[in-house]
Amino acid sequence: MMPFSGRKDGLSVSEALPDRSLFTLVAMMSFLAALTLAGATGARALSARWAGGAAQLVTVQVPDPDQPLKPTSNKKDPTGPSRAETVLADLNTLPPGTVVHRLDKEELARLLEPWLGEADNSALPLPAIIRIRLPDRTQVPNDLEQTLTAHVPGTIVEHNASWGERLKALANSLLACAGLALLTVGGIATLVTGLATRAGLSTRRDIIEILHGLGASDGYIAGRFAWRTAMLGLGGSLAGTVLAMVPLLVLFRMAAPFANISFQSDTLLLPDWKTLQNVIPTDMLVAFAALPFAAAFICWITTQSMVRLWLRRLP
Amino acid sequence: MIRLENVSWRRSKKQNTQVLSDLSFSIPQGGFRWLLGPSGAGKSSLLSLLHLETLPTEGRMLLLGKPVSKAEKRAHFVRLRQRIGMVHQDYKLIPGLSVADNVALPLRLQKRPEDEIQDEIQAILKWVGLGERLNAPAASLSGGEQQRTAIARAIIHRPGLILADEPTNALEESQAHRLLDMFAELSDMGTTMVVATHNEALIRRLERPALYLERGRLVRDEGAAP
Ligand SMILES: Nc1ncnc2c1ncn2[C@@H]1O[C@H](COP(=O)(O)OP(=O)(O)O)[C@@H](O)[C@H]1O
Ligand SMILES: [Mg+2]
Numbered sequence A: 001m002m003p004f005s006g007r008k009d010g011l012s013v014s015e016a017l018p019d020r021s022l023f024t025l026v027a028m029m030s031f032l033a034a035l036t037l038a039g040a041t042g043a044r045a046l047s048a049r050w051a052g053g054a055a056q057l058v059t060v061q062v063p064d065p066d067q068p069l070k071p072t073s074n075k076k077d078p079t080g081p082s083r084a085e086t087v088l089a090d091l092n093t094l095p096p097g098t099v100v101h102r103l104d105k106e107e108l109a110r111l112l113e114p115w116l117g118e119a120d121n122s123a124l125p126l127p128a129i130i131r132i133r134l135p136d137r138t139q140v141p142n143d144l145e146q147t148l149t150a151h152v153p154g155t156i157v158e159h160n161a162s163w164g165e166r167l168k169a170l171a172n173s174l175l176a177c178a179g180l181a182l183l184t185v186g187g188i189a190t191l192v193t194g195l196a197t198r199a200g201l202s203t204r205r206d207i208i209e210i211l212h213g214l215g216a217s218d219g220y221i222a223g224r225f226a227w228r229t230a231m232l233g234l235g236g237s238l239a240g241t242v243l244a245m246v247p248l249l250v251l252f253r254m255a256a257p258f259a260n261i262s263f264q265s266d267t268l269l270l271p272d273w274k275t276l277q278n279v280i281p282t283d284m285l286v287a288f289a290a291l292p293f294a295a296a297f298i299c300w301i302t303t304q305s306m307v308r309l310w311l312r313r314l315p
Numbered sequence B: 001m002i003r004l005e006n007v008s009w010r011r012s013k014k015q016n017t018q019v020l021s022d023l024s025f026s027i028p029q030g031g032f033r034w035l036l037g038p039s040g041a042g043k044s045s046l047l048s049l050l051h052l053e054t055l056p057t058e059g060r061m062l063l064l065g066k067p068v069s070k071a072e073k074r075a076h077f078v079r080l081r082q083r084i085g086m087v088h089q090d091y092k093l094i095p096g097l098s099v100a101d102n103v104a105l106p107l108r109l110q111k112r113p114e115d116e117i118q119d120e121i122q123a124i125l126k127w128v129g130l131g132e133r134l135n136a137p138a139a140s141l142s143g144g145e146q147q148r149t150a151i152a153r154a155i156i157h158r159p160g161l162i163l164a165d166e167p168t169n170a171l172e173e174s175q176a177h178r179l180l181d182m183f184a185e186l187s188d189m190g191t192t193m194v195v196a197t198h199n200e201a202l203i204r205r206l207e208r209p210a211l212y213l214e215r216g217r218l219v220r221d222e223g224a225a226p
Helices: A017-052 A083-091 A105-116 A144-151 A160-203 A205-213 A218-255 A273-279 A282-311 B043-050 B074-081 B099-109 B114-127 B143-155 B173-188 B200-205
Strands: A057-062 A099-102 A128-133 A156-159 B002-010 B018-027 B032-036 B058-063 B066-068 B084-087 B161-165 B192-196 B210-214 B217-221
Touching (some): A017 A218, A017 A282, A083 A099, A083 A128, A083 A144, A144 A156, A160 A205, A160 A218, A160 A282, A205 A218, A218 A282, B018 B043, B018 B058, B018 B217, B032 B173, B043 B161, B043 B192, B084 B143, B099 B114, B099 B143, B143 B161, B143 B173, B161 B173, B173 B192, B173 B200
Parallel strands (some): B032 B210, B084 B161, B161 B192
Antiparallel strands (some): A057 A156, A099 A128, B002 B018, B058 B066, B210 B217
């Protein structure tokens, strides 16, 4: 007895050109999709980071910090607290757990070094810089700057949150772009699969009509085509995703110092799998693993609908 | 059982060429009808209508006792087609498949067990004289071999209705006579048969009622009750 391998119905004749081009096209689109996903993962991490920490950070600048709050005629006999001390006292009213730190001379010098050099800058009239970190889930009071300037004129409150907000907005719009790019890639995949299916239908038209006449159901015929394109989509997408890992790994290697991860061996171009796990974010790995299946599904559903629609011309 | 009531058929809606006009006849289960008429009369068109390759433009039709109309579900037509065997004038074999795989199609589409299918193939191909050509690609067959393969495919699943369009025109006389004997036997066993032909000798050999078509009209129905 001959083993029954595959379904011998004339539809598995798969050497037609459109099939192979579908594999290549899906591979190229998955390559694009994988890169987009990597970008999206980066943007999402940035967005999360900025949404997390930045809102809690405030910097306060007090010009002429050592001047007394109320100028008196007698400069040698200052009365009352200095301007900086007044601001620091005001900051005591912030929620408990707040860390208030006035930069000392050395810290200030280090901060200014890139601009002023290592020279002795004690002669320069430097403002006092006060860094504030609020505890989690608290907010900088909206009227902080108002209160401080009313009390100590010239005080500048730099709310890092506004920077954070802007960066977060940037990250979010990057995410939106990535989403749009993925949608577009999906749309092109649908189109390409549709074209390949149409080509397959027209070259196998006679066979389909014969099978239909012999009592093949729409589900059977559509299923035969859909499995074929789904498998091509799966394979093509797998190839494209794996290929996309190459430029991404190079990128991650370059980004690794920033990400606080060091490679054991610098001589290796590709790190081993254990290192890889640490380098590539888990959610991105999950997205990469899902990509071939998403591609296969797009191919499958497109072909199913197209073939079923096409079969409507036969009763 | 087949019953047509005032059935008309146009090839397409746009072209106003009526191919079949106002056909009314019926064939009981197990009945045999020759389908006769000059070339272009509409014999092949009527057979394709009975094979559900197309639906009547007008009129009512019953096939194997079941109604045939656009209102029916597609699965209904699929089930009906699986109970019909058709020998096309141009055989309609799948060229990329072997003789055995072409003949196995009706059974495989009905998901019969593969060992059962193999037995059926052996038996039926031996019967049509293609026992040695089992694995030959359909594309390599002569006209007569193709026709015998098509006949084997039309009867392997024991359909309740067999339609044949000039099924002997590529066969030698002895083969044609064997086929005719088998058709008679199948009809006696309860299979409804409609066979279109030009071959006068065949008709004389198997005397059964005929349906005469001319320019798409039924001009004589020998099976009609007087
Ligand atoms: N593919 C076709 N396209 C257009 N007209 C056709 C086609 N095939 C047949 N016809 C026409 O339809 C009519 C019926 O043809 P057919 O059913 O093949 O007759 P028969 O089988 O009795 O010779 C004829 O007038 C024929 O010219
Ligand atoms: Mg004809």
